[in-house]
Amino acid sequence: MTEEPHDPGLEVRMALAGPLMSFLIAGVLGAFWFVGDFARAPVAVTATLRYGALINAVLGAFNLLPAFPVDGGRILRGTVWKRTKNLVRATMTATRVSDILSLLMIGGGLVIIVFGSFVDGIWAVFLGWFIRSGAEASRRQTLVGEALSGVTVEDVMTRDVLTVSPDITVQQLVSDYFLVHRHGGYPVVKDGQILGIITMQCVRSIPKEKREITTVKEAMVPCERTVMVRPTVSALNALNIMARENVGRVLVVEAGRLLGIVTRGDLMRTIRIKQELGA
Numbered sequence: 001m002t003e004e005p006h007d008p009g010l011e012v013r014m015a016l017a018g019p020l021m022s023f024l025i026a027g028v029l030g031a032f033w034f035v036g037d038f039a040r041a042p043v044a045v046t047a048t049l050r051y052g053a054l055i056n057a058v059l060g061a062f063n064l065l066p067a068f069p070v071d072g073g074r075i076l077r078g079t080v081w082k083r084t085k086n087l088v089r090a091t092m093t094a095t096r097v098s099d100i101l102s103l104l105m106i107g108g109g110l111v112i113i114v115f116g117s118f119v120d121g122i123w124a125v126f127l128g129w130f131i132r133s134g135a136e137a138s139r140r141q142t143l144v145g146e147a148l149s150g151v152t153v154e155d156v157m158t159r160d161v162l163t164v165s166p167d168i169t170v171q172q173l174v175s176d177y178f179l180v181h182r183h184g185g186y187p188v189v190k191d192g193q194i195l196g197i198i199t200m201q202c203v204r205s206i207p208k209e210k211r212e213i214t215t216v217k218e219a220m221v222p223c224e225r226t227v228m229v230r231p232t233v234s235a236l237n238a239l240n241i242m243a244r245e246n247v248g249r250v251l252v253v254e255a256g257r258l259l260g261i262v263t264r265g266d267l268m269r270t271i272r273i274k275q276e277l278g279a
Helices: 008-038 043-063 071-084 087-115 118-147 170-178 200-204 235-245 264-277
Strands: 185-190 193-199 249-254 257-263
Touching (some): 008 043, 008 071, 071 087, 087 118, 118 235, 118 264, 185 257, 193 200, 235 249, 235 264, 257 264
Antiparallel strands (some): 185 193, 249 257
8 A cells, every 4th residue: 555544434444455365265275175075075175175264264354353564453543543533543552553563473473383383373473463564564654644644745846956958978967966965866957957966876886997988868767757856745745656667857838848856865854853842
């Protein structure tokens, strides 16, 4: 999911859909198994139907555990969220419940390993670890979303952007920009037109012996592959775009005009400041 639901009722309905579908599949397969067993169908058929019904029923029940990241944790959070009207408080409550359940599962798995089945114990430990790590990831995602709530790209972007000419060599770029300024990437602009972006990754792809003869235009990421956003885009959406496109910065553009640049560091700094100051 690229973003959190904005309504507690919607979150509960979305979370319920998964387990209910598992139970529905289990019921259908169970009905076919019953009919096949009554009609003395081949064992290979009835055994497969019975196992399919059982595993879907177990999956539905497991997903109803009140722990992140399974659906039961989202149902719990949505219920607390609806009552308290506070998403962060609801997330913390669900995370604490998840931590308790995960520790119980890990502890139970260790006991099973010592006194019972090694394989079953390992599965219990793995599931406990899965719930614990998933709960922490969901907590972080919620806190990031809340910290960036209402913040747009325009609020955090760097406006006075250093740009480079496409005609200088890569070695000049390294000497005059990367070794002088702290930025990890620069828009490539000529006569007010955005041609692309040049980053350290682009420079690393050029052998050292060829940097004196290779121009920025030859090494840059061209405009059609450069990630750009409008200034009204939310900061959280920009962060998701960076993660999806695996880039560290996006250009802020409107009507073909470069307005600024936003880096992942800019967004992380905004999150940290708002969390530390409680803003």
